[in-house]
Amino acid sequence: MQLIEVTDKKSRKLFHQVPHPIYKGDPNWACPLEGMVENVFDPQRNPSFKNGEAIRWVLFDEKNNPIGRIAAFYNLDKAKTFEQPTGGCGFFECVNNQQAANRLFDTARDWLKSKGMEAMDGPVNFGENYMNWGLLAEGFMPQGFGMPYNPPYYLDLFENYGFKIYFRQFSYHLDTTLPELPERFWKVAEWVAKKPHFSFKHFSWKEKERFIDDFARVYDNAWRFHEHFKPIDKDDLEDFIQSAKSLIEEEFIWFAYHEGEPIALFVMVPDLNQILAKLKGRITIWNLPKVLWLKSRKTMTRTRALIIGIVPKFQRSGIEAAIFWNLRPVMYKKRWYREMELSWAGDFNPKIVALYESVGGKRAKTHYTMRYLFDRNKPFTRAPIISADQGKEKSKTEQEN
Incomplete structure (x- = not known):
């Protein structure tokens, strides 16, 4: 070889x-x-x-x-x-x-x-x-x-x-017609969404820079208590948004605010794989008409939720339900989207696993992140579990200090 x-x-x-x-x-x-x-x-x-x-x-x-x-x-x-x-x-x-x-x-x-x-x-x-x-x-x-x-x-x-x-990384699937969610879920979601100190706004290309800043603030506050956290690189985020520009639908990306401060985010994109499966890894001048035709024919019937993040202070507050309440009319308007993939939830983060299950997600896929230690005699340890109150406890300590 x-x-x-x-x-x-x-x-x-x-x-x-x-x-x-x-x-x-x-x-x-x-x-x-x-x-x-x-x-x-x-x-x-x-x-x-x-x-x-x-x-x-x-x-x-x-x-x-x-x-x-x-x-x-x-x-x-x-x-x-x-x-x-x-x-x-x-x-x-x-x-x-x-x-x-x-x-x-x-x-x-x-x-x-x-x-x-x-x-x-x-x-x-x-x-x-x-x-x-x-x-x-x-x-x-x-x-x-x-x-x-x-x-x-x-x-x-x-x-x-x-x-x-x-x-382990778990991906959940959700029927976006949402028939399995009880009415009580939607009542709670609406109640939270209409609280006067909360507000919700979807992404807009006209305010791209503001939303990138809001994304970074939520991300850093939501994940900074993880053991191996590093602040998100705004350049990396900018690059992803630009590279996915043709894929992004403004109403699929939502931000939640408390008295004007960003506290939660939800990012979802159409499942381009349903079109890519019919190509061979390339979009060229020759197959571009086919891509546009497939898109117009509503070939993409699935979406993928890339990320959901909530700052610790507002976790378990119903904010995630309120985001889905704002997303609900969007999905009813775009009824050709029938399935959502919520990916991915690490087994080290029971909070996100519980969240995906609470909105009706059914576990469908499991991926592994594997590690190889070069010193074969060194003890191997799994990724540590994030406790349910870890972020809140550290946040409280920081405020006291």
């Missing part, structure tokens, strides 16, 4: 060719857009390069056929929040051959070691975790946009190499 680094147009093309024979005949797979994948590895487009690096390779068999690929990367802002500096590997694709997989994993490990890392997570993204994050282990069905899909045997390839589950 031969391994080459991706450095030019020819090797980039080979990198994108690897998955196609692996998923041939699999109706659940939607080939990611090559342009979006390339943006991850473009220092001009990905803010993670400000304090990190990335590299990728393609593996060939004895007949010079591409049979695997992998990327390795690290971001020092995140790597050093762990007990041991931890990088990542991702965009992994491989035939069902442990020797081939080991060669890819070894290469990623050795490169990360040379950069001072002592562990690697995979398969993960070189950027935020709401895209390209996790190994599908349960629920082999069409995935929401940005959610990874892989053959079942990938889990064996990872575990046989020595990766262990660092945390």
Whole structure:
């Protein structure tokens, strides 16, 4: 077997060719857009390069056929929040051959070691975790946009190499006609939504900068009590919004405010995978008319909720129900959207798991974030569970001090 680094147009093309024979005949797979994948590895487009690096390779068999690929990367802002500096590997694709997989994993490990890392997570993204994050282990069905899909045997390839589950990620599905939610839910939601000190507003391109600031404030306040928290990079957020501009529907992104201060956010996008499944990873001048036709035909009948965040002080206040109350007329107006994927809830965060279940979500998929410690004698520990009152307790202590 031969391994080459991706450095030019020819090797980039080979990198994108690897998955196609692996998923041939699999109706659940939607080939990611090559342009979006390339943006991850473009220092001009990905803010993670400000304090990190990335590299990728393609593996060939004895007949010079591409049979695997992998990327390795690290971001020092995140790597050093762990007990041991931890990088990542991702965009992994491989035939069902442990020797081939080991060669890819070894290469990623050795490169990360040379950069001072002592562990690697995979398969993960070189950027935020709401895209390209996790190994599908349960629920082999069409995935929401940005959610990874892989053959079942990938889990064996990872575990046989020595990766262990660092945390599980649960995705929930919700019938957006919402018939299963009791009337009591909507009464509580309406009661909270109409409280005079609360207000709600959906995203608008005209006020993009304001909403980016509000997003960052909610995100940082909602997640800053997590053990490995790092403030969100506004440049990263700006890049995602711009790259997804054609996909974003303003009424699918909601913010909640308390006396004018942002306290909660909800971000959802149409499931572009329902269109991408009919393409081959590229939108070109030749197939653009087909894309527009498919969109006009209401081909996208699913949505994917990328993120929901609530600052600790207002958790368990019914704000999440009030957001759904504001979203409800939008979904009734756009009745061709019939299913919502709520992804993803980490098993380390029982609050978000409870939230998704409280709005009627049914657990449908499980992804794993795997970790490999380079020191094979070091004890392995799972991601710590976030206690229900952790954020409120720390917030109270900060106020007292």
